[in-house]
Amino acid sequence: MDLFAQLLVNGLGNGSRYALLGLGFGLIFGTTRIVHFAYGPIYAVAAYAAWLAASAAGLPLAISAAIGVAGAALAGAAVYGLAYRPFEARGMSSHSVLILSLALSIVLDSLLTLAFTPSVQTIPEFTAPIFILGPVYVTALQLGQIAAVVAVAAILTLFLRRTRYGQAILALGDNRDMARIVGIDTDRISLVVFAIGSAVSAIAAVFTLLNEGATPTMGFNPVFIAFVVAVVGGLGSIPGAIAGGYLVGLVESLGLWKIPTEWQNSIAFVLLFLVMLVRPQGLFSGLKR
Amino acid sequence: MSARLVIEGLNAGYGKKTVVNGVDLVVEPGEIVTVLGHNGAGKTTLLRGIFGLIRLKSGKVGFDGRDITGRSPSDNILDGVALVPQGHGIFRSLTVQQNLELGGFSVTDKAVIAERIARVFGLFPILEERHRQIGGTLSGGQQQMLAIGMALMSGPRLLILDEPSIGLAPLLVERVMDSIREINAELGTTILLVEQNLKQGLAVANRAIVLNRGTKLYDGSPAELADEGRLIAMF
Numbered sequence: 001m002d003l004f005a006q007l008l009v010n011g012l013g014n015g016s017r018y019a020l021l022g023l024g025f026g027l028i029f030g031t032t033r034i035v036h037f038a039y040g041p042i043y044a045v046a047a048y049a050a051w052l053a054a055s056a057a058g059l060p061l062a063i064s065a066a067i068g069v070a071g072a073a074l075a076g077a078a079v080y081g082l083a084y085r086p087f088e089a090r091g092m093s094s095h096s097v098l099i100l101s102l103a104l105s106i107v108l109d110s111l112l113t114l115a116f117t118p119s120v121q122t123i124p125e126f127t128a129p130i131f132i133l134g135p136v137y138v139t140a141l142q143l144g145q146i147a148a149v150v151a152v153a154a155i156l157t158l159f160l161r162r163t164r165y166g167q168a169i170l171a172l173g174d175n176r177d178m179a180r181i182v183g184i185d186t187d188r189i190s191l192v193v194f195a196i197g198s199a200v201s202a203i204a205a206v207f208t209l210l211n212e213g214a215t216p217t218m219g220f221n222p223v224f225i226a227f228v229v230a231v232v233g234g235l236g237s238i239p240g241a242i243a244g245g246y247l248v249g250l251v252e253s254l255g256l257w258k259i260p261t262e263w264q265n266s267i268a269f270v271l272l273f274l275v276m277l278v279r280p281q282g283l284f285s286g287l288k289r
Numbered sequence: 290m291s292a293r294l295v296i297e298g299l300n301a302g303y304g305k306k307t308v309v310n311g312v313d314l315v316v317e318p319g320e321i322v323t324v325l326g327h328n329g330a331g332k333t334t335l336l337r338g339i340f341g342l343i344r345l346k347s348g349k350v351g352f353d354g355r356d357i358t359g360r361s362p363s364d365n366i367l368d369g370v371a372l373v374p375q376g377h378g379i380f381r382s383l384t385v386q387q388n389l390e391l392g393g394f395s396v397t398d399k400a401v402i403a404e405r406i407a408r409v410f411g412l413f414p415i416l417e418e419r420h421r422q423i424g425g426t427l428s429g430g431q432q433q434m435l436a437i438g439m440a441l442m443s444g445p446r447l448l449i450l451d452e453p454s455i456g457l458a459p460l461l462v463e464r465v466m467d468s469i470r471e472i473n474a475e476l477g478t479t480i481l482l483v484e485q486n487l488k489q490g491l492a493v494a495n496r497a498i499v500l501n502r503g504t505k506l507y508d509g510s511p512a513e514l515a516d517e518g519r520l521i522a523m524f
Contacts, residue, residue: 174380183366183395
């Protein structure tokens with residue numbers, strides 16, 4: 001029973017990170033319809049930016065994390081403006097943009113390897129406090145991840161419902177042609193969406209940096225997890241991404257109770273397969289952001 | 290007073306295909322001009338070209354004496370041009386209220402937005418009753434009213450409508466055409482209307498244009514065009 005409780009806590013911690021990944025990915029895909037595989041390297045850029053700020057510049061952790069988030073937002077916007085947008089402007093099909101996205105992901109991974117070497121980079125002085133709650137251990141990072149999901153979901157919901165840019169994002173996600181017809185600058189809004197989505201993923205990346213360190217290919221798995229979470233939850237839905245993230249995190253963690261560890265990476269995709277069979281539109285599709 | 294809309298030698302299409310071929314057209318302030326033609330005659334392409342949704346191959350578009358050729362839809366809305374696209378141009382997942390607010394996206398003054406929403410509700414009272422309803426769950430006629438209401442939110446001097454009667458029951462078509470007359474008479478908005486419903490399109494118009502394979506075949510009185518023999522010759 002103690003093991004079950006510990007796996008539950010671990011699942012909630014990982015689920016929070018997955019929820020953040022799904023929120024960012026879902027926002028980008030739900031609004032622009034671009035399957036953004038370069039989301040993975042951008043995630044790594046966030047971790048390296050935070051690592052450089054903390055290790056090389058010696059800045060405090062909170063400021064380093066903010067630099068990681070800002071770096072990812074800039075990199076995300078740059079990827080849209082310099083890579084995807086020119087393709088869209090030429091009327092390329094979504095398949096071409098998908099291939100571009102995969103190619104971009106590989107190129108950015110290689111550039112990160114050239115810049116930072118394949119070794120794991122960590123922040124040496126950092127150790128997360130651990131709390132013992134009865135039979136389970138809870139780390140400050142796990143609690144921080146849960147708090148981050150609550151904060152990001154609340155801020156995103158308010159932003160989308162209450163601001164002019166938020167309304168424009170909802171409009172663009174609903175009908176791109178109509179968004180142009182009512183006078184929304186769809187290119188600018190897409191750029192903003194890429195910046196916000198990348199910034200959200202960066203929060204998860206900073207937690208990964210603190211927990212495991214940074215590597216050039218650290219975004220490879222998260223991009224697929226983000227895809228699974230966003231699709232399982234219902235693309236573009238905030239409650240969906242959160243529910244999807246926790247579902248994947250808990251199933252993955254609790255699955256270890258009975259399933260050999262080598263299957264851990266497959267659990268999320270089995271879940272995706274099952275949800276697609278039963279509810280192809282995702283668990284929370286149709287609910288508003 | 291200068292003409293509201295002046296189109297000179299407009300060529301537009303998709304890729305290498307030219308759909309609208311050298312069309313000239315002048316629309317005076319306060320007019321209702323109906324553009325008629327078969328499927329594929331180039332009516333929608335003409336409207337999308339005027340509004341800046343597609344890039345023109347050549348030609349000029351002037352609005353209230355200014356050259357607006359090649360300008361983006363967002364610039365055209367700021368200038369006073371609005372478009373109601375074909376097929377219920379609304380945001381289907383958003384509420385009636387959100388749709389109307391987005392229709393006024395170019396307007397930054399909240400008081401003006403509130404005033405225009407009230408005006409749209411005056412024109413289409415059913416939208417006020419259903420202002421919290423999701424747009425995609427409205428009936429076809431109500432969606433069309435919402436689409437027209439959204440276009441009015443920017444306060445246009447020229448309202449372009451692309452087949453607003455498509456897919457509507459005859460009674461609803463009458464209601465939509467009445468609202469077009471009302472917008473023209475009460476708000477003084479100039480209307481450029483594309484219609485496949487010949488009877489309704491001619492009944493509402495001050496002037497009719499007929500397009501055939503991208504070229505202008507007729508520009509004149511709707512009454513003359515309504516003559517059966519002439520219509521048969523045209524279509």
